[in-house]
Amino acid sequence: MDYQKTAKELVPLLGGKDNIISASHCATRLRLVIDDESKVDKENMEDMEGVKGAFSSSGQFQIIFGTGTVNKVFEPFAEEIGLNDQTEEKNQKQMDHNEAAKQNMNPVSRFAKVLSNIFVPIIPAIVAAGMLMGLLNLLNRFGWVNPESSLYILLDMFSSAAFIVLPILIGYSAAREFGGNTYLGAVIGGIMTHPTLLNPWGLQDGDVQPEVLSFIGMDIELLGYQGTVIPVLLTVYVMCMLEKFFRKFVPNMVDLLVTPFLTIMSTGFVALMVVGPLGRLLGEGVTSSLSYLYDTGAGFAGLVFGGLYSLIVLTGVHHSFHAIEAEILGQVGFNYLLPIWAVANVAQGGAGLAVWFKTRNKKMKEIAAPSALAAFLGITEPVIFGVNLRYRRPFIGAAIGGALGGAYVTITNVTANGIGVTGLPMFAIANEPVNYAIGILIAVGGAFIATWILGWQEEEKQPKKEAPNDDKDNEEKTEKAI
Template identity: 45%
Template sequence: MADNSQIAKQVIEAAGGEDNIASVAHCATRLRIMLHDKEKADISAVENVDKVKGAFYNSGQLQVIFGTGTVNRIYEEVTKLNVQGTSKSEMKEETKKQGNMFQRWIRTFGDVFVPIIPALVATGLFMGLRGLVTQEQILAIFGLTPDSISDNFILFTQVLTDTAFIFLPALVAWSTFRVFGGSPILGIVIGLMLVSPALPNAWVVAGGDAEPIMFLGFIPVLGYQGSVLPAFITGIVGAKLEKAIRKKVPESLDLILTPFLVLLIMITLALFVIGPIFHIVENGIFSATRAVLELPLGLSGIIIGGLHQIIVVTGVHHIFNLLEIQLLERVGENAFNPLITAAIAAQGGAALAVGVKSKAKKMKALALPSALSAFLGITEPAIFGVNLRYMKPFIMGLIGGAVGGFFASITGITASGMAITVIPGSLLYLDSSFIFYLLTNLIAIGVAFGLTWAFGYNDKMLENK
C-alpha cells in the first residue's frame, strides 16, 4: 500500500495536477478540493487511489472520502506539495455562489457548530459515566448506596457536565465570529455577556423562581444560558458590524474604537432585540422537535431512522446539531440520537453485506472498512463508496434504519449526549437503556444486512456501475 505522501500526489494528479487546484480543505471525513476546471479531473482515477473510499463532485468541490483520522494525514501531505491549503471558512467564501440559499446557510451552520461538537461530546460522556457510577447496582458491588456519594463528588461532576452548556453562547458566538470574519475574542466576550451573573439566570426564570427584567415595560431581559440562536444571530451581525466599522475607523484608533463600538452596539442589540426575538424562535423549533419525537406508534423512529441518511447525502444534516443541543440543554436527554444511530448502523449493515457477499477483492477491500467506519459513526465512506453507487444497498439501509428507529422509539431510549453513535455511542447509554440501545443497533444492522444480501447486491452490478 502506498504511503500518505504518494497517495496525496496521486490524488492531486488525478484531480488535474497542481495547476488545476485552486485550494484544498478538509472536514471530518473528506478532502475538499476546489478546481479551476472540473473537466480535467478524473474521478474514476481518484477512486482507484489507495485509501480512497469514494469521490464525487458537489457544491463546486471535488470531495474525496478518506474517513476520520486518515483525511487529516492526507491533508498534511497535500499541503506539502505546491498546493494552497485553506480553511473551511475561506473555502466557504470561494463556494458561496454554489447551491441554493438554503444549502449555503446549512453549510455555514455546519462550519459554526462542528468545532463546538467535541466539547459537547465530552460533556455527554461525562454524563454517561456519572450515570454509570451512580447506579445502585454498580454501587452495591462496592458495598455503597446512593447516599454514600459525597456532595463534593456531585459538585465535581456538575462542573464537568454543566459548564459547556452554561457558557454555550460564548462558544457559539466565538465560532460564529470566526466563520464570518470577525475577531473571535470579541465573540467570546459578547457570548459571556449573554450569560453574565448580573442577569436573571435563564434556568431559574424557566423554573419560576425569578422574573426577567422588563425594559420599557415590554422587553424581557434575562441571561441566555444554554441558548443557541440568540448567540448565533448576534455573532453574524457582530462580525459584519466589526468589518464595517473597521473600514471607517482610522488605523490609529482601530485598536480602541472598533472593539468598544462592537461590544457596546452588539450587547445592546443582543439583550433588547436579537435575544427576545430569537428566543421565541428557538422555543418554536424546540416545540416542533418535541412534537416529532413524541409521535405515537413509533412513527418518529420510522421517519427519522428511515430518512436521516438521505439528508446526510444532501449535506444539510448539520441542522440537527441545533436540535440535539436544545434537547440536552432543556430536558437533559437526547431522544434524537438513538434514531439516527439506527440509520447510521443500517448503512454499515448494508455495506457489510456487500463486502461479505462480493467475490471481487477490490469491492471487499472497499466495503468492509467502510462498514467498520459506519459502525464507528461515520457513514460517508459506506454511502458514497458503496451503497449509493449501486442504489439498492442504500435503499435497504434506509429500510433497516426505519425498523431500528421504530424499535428505539417504542422503547423510549435516550442518550446522555450527542454526536457519537453506534459503537462509540454506547458510552451515552451506560444505564438501564443499554440493552435496548444494543438491540436497536443489531436490529438495524440485521435488517439492512439481510435485505441487501437477499435483494440488494450481486457482483453483476460491478459490470453495470
C-alpha cells in the first residue's frame, strides 16, 4: 500500500484541504472534523485500497484503516493538509465545531463521552495491574512460587498499587476533563486515600472499625476511598466548580497562593463530610444492583448484555462502562462484566469471518479477513462498520453469537482482573481461562452459523453516470431531427 498516494487521494474526496478543519487518529480510525460533510465523497472513499469503512459520528467524520495502518496514513495526510500550519481563523473554527458537536450530543452521549475522556487514559495502568494479578493467580494455582517468597510479595505489591492510588489517577484525569487544575485533582484523590483513613478492605475483618471524629456537630467516619470511583468523580467535579468560583473573586496577584488554598481546604471538608459518603452510597448501590442481577439471573443477564453490547457500541455509550467496571473491580475484587463484552466483540469477528467465506465481492474479502482478526484481538470498529453493518444481517448474527457466549461465561462465573482488554488478550487477566475459551468458541461459532443462515444482499455497484457532453447531446438532437 502506498500511504503517500492514499493520503493524497483522500484530500479531494473529503472536499479539499479547506474543508478539513482538524485531523487526528485513534488505534484504528482517522478522525476528522469537516466543515461541510455534503462535499465528502464517501462512496468512492470506501473503494480505496486500505479503507475498511467510513461514517460520521459525534461531530467527526471517521475513516477506518485498521491497527498499524492508520498511523502510517496519518503522517503523510497531516503533511498534505498542512495540519501543523493552522491559521488562527482555522483554530477558532475548529473550537467552534468541537463545541457545536458537543452541544448536539444527547445528554447520555455527552455523559458517556466525559467518562470516556476520564477513564481511557487510565486503562493502561489498570490493565497492567490486572495482568500482574493474573500472573500471581497462575503462580499460586500451580504452586510455582511460594506465597511467602520475596518474588511473590513484590509482584503482589506491584499488582495492587494501581488500585490503591486509583482515586489519585482519577482525580488527575477528571480535573483535566472538568476544566480544573489537574494537580489539585490529584491532591483530592490523595486526601481520599490518606493513610489516616481506614482502607475499606480492612472492613472485611469484623473486628476493625473506622474511627469517628466529631466536627461542628457532625460525625466524620475516617474511612478511605481506595478502589472507589464514583465518590472521587463527584468530589473532583465539585472541586473544579469551587476553583472556578474562587478564581472569579481572588485578585490576580495572589491567585496562585489563595485559590489553591481555598479550593483544597473547602473541597477536603466537602469530600469527607458530604460528597464522599453520598458517592460511596451511590457506588455501593450500583454495584449491589448489578451483583444481585448477576447472582440471581446470570445466564439471562449474560444473554441480554452479550446480545445488546454491540448495539450499545454504536451509540458510544459503552465508554461509560469503564467507570462501572472500575467501581465493581474496586468493591468486589473482580470484574464480571468484561467477559461478556469480550465474547460480544469476538462474535463480531465470527460474523465477519462468515462474510469472508461467503461473499463474492473481492473488495469485501480483502476487508473482512483482517477486520475479523482485529475483532478477535478486541478491536471491533473495522468489522462492525466496514463489514457487518454494511450488510446489516451479519450484525444481527454477531448479536446472536454474543448473546450465546455471554450466557455461557456468566453461567460458568468467568471473571477478569482488569478492564479494557477483550478478545484473545483477555486470557491474560481471565480467572477461568478454560471456560472463557469455550465462551469464545460459542460466540464465534454461533455468530458464524447465524450469519451464514441469515445471509445478506450483496451490494451491486451501480455504473457511474457519464459527465454531460454538450457536443454529443447536439449530435443526438440533430440525428433525431433528421
